Structures are given as C-alpha cells and as structure tokens.
Amino acid sequence: MHPTHVPLRVATGAFILNSGLNKLKADEEGQEQMHGWASSVYPMFKDMSAKDFTKLLGYGEIGVGALLLLPTVPSAVAGTALAAFGAGLTGMYLKTPGMTEDDGVRPTADGTGLAKDVWLVGAGLTLATQSFLSGTKHAAKAVAGGVTGAATSVATGVTGAVGSAGHSAGGGVRGLLDGAHNAREELADALADLAESMTKR
Template structure:
C-alpha cells in the first residue's frame, strides 16, 4: 500500500479537501438561525432529516465535512478511500440540488440563479469518482508486458 498519492491526485485532493474542511469548520460555529436554515433546506430534499434537531444536524454535517476534508488532505489516506468519502458526500449535495424546488429551471438540469451555489457542487462528485478510479488498471494485464492467462 502506497502512503503517497499519485501526482495526478494531489491538486484535486488539496483544492477539494481545503474547501470542504473550511466549510465544516465554519459550520461548527453556526448559530441557531443558521442551523435552522441549513436544516430546513436539507429537510426539503431529505424529509427523514426532520427527526433531527437543527443544531444536532448541523454539528453532524460539520463533523462530516471536517472528516471528508481531512481525509482528502492527509496523504496517508489512499486516494480511493478519500474518493469514496467524497463521492458519498457530494452525491448527497447533488441530490439536494436536484430535489430542492426552485434550484433548477423547469424541465431542465440547468440551475436557476438560486441554484448555482448547489449546482457547482457537482464538480466534487466528478473529483470523487475520479479518485475512486485512481490506480485502477484497465484490461487483464494490469500494466504487464504480456498477459499470462
């Protein structure tokens, strides 16, 4: 197992990890009004979250962001594992964009002006999927000169 990410993975991991970590650290300081707003929007897309108190939800979200951001920034975490966390997290954000009314133009995936902040999170899904495929080999030979079937 390699403890250093591939050079091609470093830039996306640093940029995305720093962004998510900063967002999580900011949410740890969220006041009640901010927590209620974030919780309300999440409940619109994912009604089962209504069971959680807004403060509890935002703390869980913040620590999730801190964990995912940190995993991306720590070189000892394999890129595929960091990509798995990022893919799961960003899939939830893309789901929030797709399920929240008013975020998209009617009958389209194109964002409204209000939807742009959520639509831009789709880049994280792409980076997560890319990291999941990091180090994957295509074909039966796995980089060997000759296939030994």
C-alpha cells in the same frame, strides 16, 4: 497518493474542511436554515434537532476533508467519499423547488450556487477511477510477467526433452516434467501477485 492527485485532493480537501469548521460555528438561525432545507429534501433528518444536524454535517465535512488531505489515505477511498458527499449535495440541488429550470437540470439564478457542487462528484469519480485503473494496470503487468515466465519455463523444458531424446528418453521426460512444474509455480506466483495488488487497492 499519486503525485498527479495532489492538486485535486488539496483543493477539494481544504475547501470541504473549511466548510465543515464553519458549520460548527453556525449560530442558531443558520442551524435552523440548514436543517430546514436538508430535512425538506431528506425526510430522515426531520426528527433530528437543528443543532445536532448541523454538528453531524460539520463533522461529516471535516471527515471528508481530512480523508482528502491525508497522504496515507488511498485515492480510491478519498475519491469515493468525495463523490458520495457531492452526490448528496447535488441531490439537494435537484430536489429543492426553484433551484432548477423547467428541464429539472439547468440551474436558475438561485440555484447556480448549488449547482456547482456537481464538480465534487466529478472530482471524486476521477480520483477513484484513476486509482482503480492504475491498480488494474499494475496487476495486469504482474500477471503478464508471470505468464511469460511460465511459458518460457515450459519451452525450456520441452527443448531440453527433445534435445536429450537421442541420449536418454528418461532424461527428456524428466526435463519436460520439471519445466511443467516450474511453469505451474510461476503461474501461481503471478496469480498471487494479482490478488495482492487488487487487495491493496
């Protein structure tokens, strides 16, 4: 976890974790309300009982909160989970009648409390994209260093070949071939570093 991601991950993670724990303690009336609201927007949940749906939602929120709070989880993973969770809540806000103005985006007085969930999407995308761009930057540096080393090796081989041409043509050719061989190996190492960096991200 990058130090700059700590405040955002702790704030969102603690909020969502607490929300999930509270849902597990919801009474029957609360379970029915949450299930009725969600199933009206996402029909896939209609056949699920209110109790099971509430447990599923609660454990889902606890899982997302844990991903954000655990420092061993990469920000790319935690951010993607957060963005997906926020997108689901935002979808409920946009599809529920009476939550938005006539333009279908701006919240009504009743929808203001739900419209704020869009910040979860923004926070998740920020974590994911920053993590991805950071990984790309490191990979690019690794490749640039490898290519520079390879070019240096080629130049060294060529210089050695030209410098020794007056004394031994055979030695100059060997120097050139050695330089090309070293360059190929260093370029291969650079590409391996790129692959490893992208895999870790």
